[in-house]
Amino acid sequence: xxxxxxxxxxxxxxxxxxxxxxxxxxxxxxxxxxxxxxxxxxxxxxxxxxxxxxxxxxxxxxxxxxxxxxxxxxxxxxxxxxxxxxxxxxxxxxxxxxxxxxxxxxxxxxxxxxxxxxxxxxxxxxxxxxxxxxxxxxxxxxxxxxxxxxxxxxxxxxxxxxxxxxxxxxxxxxxxxxxxxxxxxxxxxxxxxxxxxxxxxxxxxxxxxxxxxxxxxxxxxxxxxxxxxxxxxxxxxxxxxxxxxxxxxxxxxxxxxxxxxxxxxxxxxxxxxxxxxxxxxxxxxxxxxxxxxxxxxxxxxxxxxxxxxxxxxxxxxxxxxxxxxxxxxxxxxxxxxxxxxxxxxxxxxxxxxxxxxxxxxxxxxxxxxxxxxxxxxxxxxxxxxxxxxxxxxxxxxxxxxxxxxxxxxxxxxxxxxxxxxxxxxxxxxxxxxxxxxxxxxxxxxxxxxxxxxxxxxxxxxxxxxxxxxxxxxxxxxxxxxxxxxxxxxxx
Amino acid sequence: xxxxxxxxxxxxxxxxxxxxxxxxxxxxxxxxxxxxxxxxxxxxxxxxxxxxxxxxxxxxxxxxxxxxxxxxxxxxxxxxxxxxxxxxxxxxxxxxxxxxxxxxxxxxxxxxxxxxxxxxxxxxxxxxxxxxxxxxxxxxxxxxxxxxxxxxxxxxxxxxxxxxxxxxxxxxxxxxxxxxxxxxxxxxxxxxxxxxxxxxxxxxxxxxxxxxxxxxxxxxxxxxxxxxxxxxxxxxxxxxxxxxxxxxxxxxxxxxxxxx
Ligand SMILES: Cc1cc2nc3c(=O)[nH]c(=O)nc-3n(C[C@H](O)[C@H](O)[C@H](O)COP(=O)(O)OP(=O)(O)OC[C@H]3O[C@@H](n4cnc5c(N)ncnc54)[C@H](O)[C@@H]3O)c2cc1C
Ligand SMILES: Cc1cc2nc3c(=O)[nH]c(=O)nc-3n(C[C@H](O)[C@H](O)[C@H](O)COP(=O)(O)OP(=O)(O)OC[C@H]3O[C@@H](n4cnc5c(N)ncnc54)[C@H](O)[C@@H]3O)c2cc1C
Ligand code: SF4
Ligand code: SF4
Ligand code: FES
Numbered sequence: 001x002x003x004x005x006x007x008x009x010x011x012x013x014x015x016x017x018x019x020x021x022x023x024x025x026x027x028x029x030x031x032x033x034x035x036x037x038x039x040x041x042x043x044x045x046x047x048x049x050x051x052x053x054x055x056x057x058x059x060x061x062x063x064x065x066x067x068x069x070x071x072x073x074x075x076x077x078x079x080x081x082x083x084x085x086x087x088x089x090x091x092x093x094x095x096x097x098x099x100x101x102x103x104x105x106x107x108x109x110x111x112x113x114x115x116x117x118x119x120x121x122x123x124x125x126x127x128x129x130x131x132x133x134x135x136x137x138x139x140x141x142x143x144x145x146x147x148x149x150x151x152x153x154x155x156x157x158x159x160x161x162x163x164x165x166x167x168x169x170x171x172x173x174x175x176x177x178x179x180x181x182x183x184x185x186x187x188x189x190x191x192x193x194x195x196x197x198x199x200x201x202x203x204x205x206x207x208x209x210x211x212x213x214x215x216x217x218x219x220x221x222x223x224x225x226x227x228x229x230x231x232x233x234x235x236x237x238x239x240x241x242x243x244x245x246x247x248x249x250x251x252x253x254x255x256x257x258x259x260x261x262x263x264x265x266x267x268x269x270x271x272x273x274x275x276x277x278x279x280x281x282x283x284x285x286x287x288x289x290x291x292x293x294x295x296x297x298x299x300x301x302x303x304x305x306x307x308x309x310x311x312x313x314x315x316x317x318x319x320x321x322x323x324x325x326x327x328x329x330x331x332x333x334x335x336x337x338x339x340x341x342x343x344x345x346x347x348x349x350x351x352x353x354x355x356x357x358x359x360x361x362x363x364x365x366x367x368x369x370x371x372x373x374x375x376x377x378x379x380x381x382x383x384x385x386x387x388x389x390x391x392x393x394x395x396x397x398x399x400x401x402x403x404x405x406x407x408x409x410x411x412x413x414x415x416x417x418x419x420x421x422x423x424x425x426x427x428x429x430x431x432x433x434x435x436x437x438x439x440x441x442x443x444x445x446x447x448x449x450x451x452x453x454x455x456x457x458x459x460x461x462x463x464x465x466x467x468x469x470x471x472x473x474x475x476x477x478x479x480x481x482x483x484x485x486x487x488x489x490x491x
Numbered sequence: 492x493x494x495x496x497x498x499x500x501x502x503x504x505x506x507x508x509x510x511x512x513x514x515x516x517x518x519x520x521x522x523x524x525x526x527x528x529x530x531x532x533x534x535x536x537x538x539x540x541x542x543x544x545x546x547x548x549x550x551x552x553x554x555x556x557x558x559x560x561x562x563x564x565x566x567x568x569x570x571x572x573x574x575x576x577x578x579x580x581x582x583x584x585x586x587x588x589x590x591x592x593x594x595x596x597x598x599x600x601x602x603x604x605x606x607x608x609x610x611x612x613x614x615x616x617x618x619x620x621x622x623x624x625x626x627x628x629x630x631x632x633x634x635x636x637x638x639x640x641x642x643x644x645x646x647x648x649x650x651x652x653x654x655x656x657x658x659x660x661x662x663x664x665x666x667x668x669x670x671x672x673x674x675x676x677x678x679x680x681x682x683x684x685x686x687x688x689x690x691x692x693x694x695x696x697x698x699x700x701x702x703x704x705x706x707x708x709x710x711x712x713x714x715x716x717x718x719x720x721x722x723x724x725x726x727x728x729x730x731x732x733x734x735x736x737x738x739x740x741x742x743x744x745x746x747x748x749x750x751x
Contacts, residue, residue, distance in 0.1 A: 198577065198707075198709050199707065200528060200535075200574070200575040200577075236575070237575045237576060237577045238514070238577070239577060239578070239580070239709060242518065242578065242579060242580060243514050243515060243518060243577070243578065243579070244514055244518070245518070264709070264710060264711040265710050265711070266711070266712065266713045268713065268716075268723060270723070274723070275716060275717075275718060275723065275742055275746065276745075277745060277746055277748070277749045278749075280712075280713065280714065281712060281713040283711055283712045283713065284706060284712035284713055284714045287706055287707065287711070287712055288706065292534065292535070292706070293532065298532045299532045300532060300533050300534040300559050300560055300563075301534040301535075301706075302534075302750045304749065304750075375745070375748070376742070376745035376746070376748075423709070423710060423711070424710065424728070425709060425710065425728070
């Protein structure tokens with residue numbers, strides 16, 4: 001592998017010198033091929049179609065292979081970005097994929113859903129030149145997809161690094177990105193790893209939250225199959241803290257436990273009328289549709305459809321909900337957000353896609369009350385118009401109500417997407433565990449170890465709502481630390 | 492997969508299933524429920540654990556066929572399996588010796604009531620049970636309830652069995668006759684609402700077990716929310732049992748009709 005990742009290796013030097021920086025920087029950033037907006041809102045197909053090999057090589061050519069690549073510092077798991085990109089440029093896409101796998105368990109996922117504009121791409125040297133950064137996320141997705149397709153076409157067994165099993169049992173609670181990346185790292189170190197999942201599907205938010213048109217289930221499924229092939233055991237329908245307790249896990253012989261139970265508790269605003277029929281959390285809406293297949297033939301789960309749908313919030317979850325509503329046939333789909341477009345936490349690409357699809361953005365607007373018909377079904381929302389005040393402690397300008405500016409908007413479905421709190425199930429079931437006032441599990445930031453000696457935690461249960469890659473990074477660090485602790489113990 | 496090892500018809504539309512689920516059998520207590528899914532493509536629906544046998548590793552469910560999923564489940568036979576069974580979920584019933592407890596069950600509500608009746612009796616309470624139904628054929632679990640109750644009263648709307656009248660009449664008769672320390676009511680939302688209104692008049696503490704619409708049953712979606720004492724609660728994690736006098740039943744009844 002060294003030859004493949006070493007910046008000083010001969011092939012790399014030759015490749016670097018094959019074109020001048022000027023030639024490279026004069027290439028415009030690739031445009032991701034995507035489905036036409038009118039068509040894509042009629043179906044659930046993935047919007048971004050992925051780069052062609054020609055596009056990928058050309059985009060990879062833009063990367064200057066910087067001597068001190070800042071992009072790496074923008075990536076929470078420090079992917080060796082120039083190394084994987086240069087391997088794409090020289091046509092060794094499988095090696096590029098292997099470079100990614102060294103640090104990221106789910107590159108096909110991260111290439112699709114990372115907020116790259118805030119992470120790796122925000123640090124790319126091109127920004128300094130007032131040019132668009134190298135499309136690191138697109139290239140990451142390209143390499144990961146190429147590898148997956150290659151395995152499928154050639155009927156290869158997913159690659160298995162055979163490590164002698166050390167006989168030590170490890171339990172993982174939750175099968176989202178944090179749990180999966182931890183499981184992958186521990187199985188590679190020879191542990192017996194079992195993942196317990198409360199739902200009837202493996203994948204956490206990747207399955208029940210993020211919609212098919214952004215992250216196809218088949219992509220997630222392939223990664224999970226890879227882990228299965230390596231020997232990770234998955235047990236569904238098992239709520240740790242309810243079906244089995246922390247003490248029972250010990251009785252069952254687990255020497256280490258990693259809790260990655262996510263931030264599953266939806267917040268509501270507590271305003272009048274919020275419990276009317278037709279007002280639900282984005283978790284409920286997306287779970288019904290993504291996990292339960294509501295509305296498709298052969299699926300029993302119902303979901304309410306609306307003609308006029310308002311989604312309250314400005315994050316990824318809100319974008320996913322509003323774009324889902326369009327695909328469910330809404331005539332009018334609106335984002336109602338109390339700050340302005342600039343402050344929206346959602347990925348920029350998702351906001352663009354939503355705009356192309358015809359989503360209305362009602363910014364600087366905050367719902368204050370819901371009104372219902374005689375059957376208790378929501379029929380309108382009262383919205384308070386806002387203006388931006390002085391910047392607060394966080395530097396964000398906080399929205400202030402404009403007195404008297406209240407408007408009534410007709411709606412028949414409202415999706416509340418104003419954030420989630422950590423799932424309290426695990427903290428409640430282990431009284432000895434230290435939990436912050438926000439309900440997150442308190443851990444050492446480096447080792448991810450909780451206040452209990454054998455319990456580590458990571459992902460949203462530790463951070464509140466965060467990102468896929470941060471959750472994965474936590475899983476990775478916990479694996480390093482737990483392995484170290486267990487090895488020292490057994491010496 | 493969770494195999495069905497026993498099946499019995501309590502009435503035309505009410506079926507008892509004994510299902511293999513050893514881990515759940517071991518952890519469950521009175522008041523807990525499970526989320527069940529029958530077949531790929533099936534909906535996740537909540538059902539109370541009516542009984543459990545740790546040795547056999549089984550739990551007992553009593554299901555009333557009222558719609559798509561419950562009909563599917565009731566049609567399953569011994570040897571077939573439920574695709575998913577998750578639990579035990581919810582808070583267990585708080586069991587304590589309080590004196591005289593009146594337990595009211597309507598419809599399949601009798602099934603979740605039975606373990607509470609048992610536990611209340613074992614805790615040393617005097618238990619008076621009232622079973623109510625539209626007509627005689629719909630009274631279920633009569634024998635089992637009688638076994639653990641000091642007294643059993645049966646009420647039918649049409650008078651075809653026991654006394655004629657609604658469950659509230661039965662409750663009121665007992666209250667007028669002797670000191671009642673606690674009322675437990677489980678059944679259709681409307682029935683619980685009226686029991687709550689009745690006992691409120693007499694200021695007798697009353698507990699109900701709410702059957703809201705659910706999806707995950709672990710606090711993740713908020714489909715199950717109800718207003719209790721002016722605050723929004725999630726039935727699956729905060730309940731399913733609540734102080735009947737604080738529940739906004741009208742809102743709950745309205746929300747139950749979301750998909751009708
Ligand atoms: C709709 C939506 C869109 C998003 N879009 C993006 C995006 O574009 N980019 C991005 O980076 N991030 C995005 N996020 C955030 C990202 O998905 C999360 O930060 C990430 O999934 C957290 O991972 P996790 O492993 O901590 O938890 P989760 O993915 O939440 O997984 C936790 C799992 O644990 C299970 N569980 C919980 N309690 C128990 C228990 N007691 N026993 C057993 N299992 C249990 C849960 O059922 C769940 O499957 C989005 C989130 C949502 C909801
Ligand atoms: C904690 C709890 C315990 C329960 N225990 C039992 C039990 O032991 N035995 C039993 O027979 N029933 C029980 N129920 C009610 C049972 O879950 C519903 O009868 C069932 O969900 C109806 O589904 P369906 O598809 O057959 O009906 P349909 O009418 O086809 O369902 C349509 C939709 O409405 C929802 N729905 C309709 N009626 C109800 C209801 N009463 N409660 C919740 N959701 C409803 C369904 O989830 C579905 O989304 C319980 C409910 C709860 C919340
Ligand atoms: S994992 Fe995310 S942040 Fe890191 S390089 Fe890939 S897209 Fe960028
Ligand atoms: S900063 Fe940009 S150009 Fe430099 S190595 Fe990273 S991706 Fe390539
Ligand atoms: S059923 Fe989803 S939160 Fe209660």
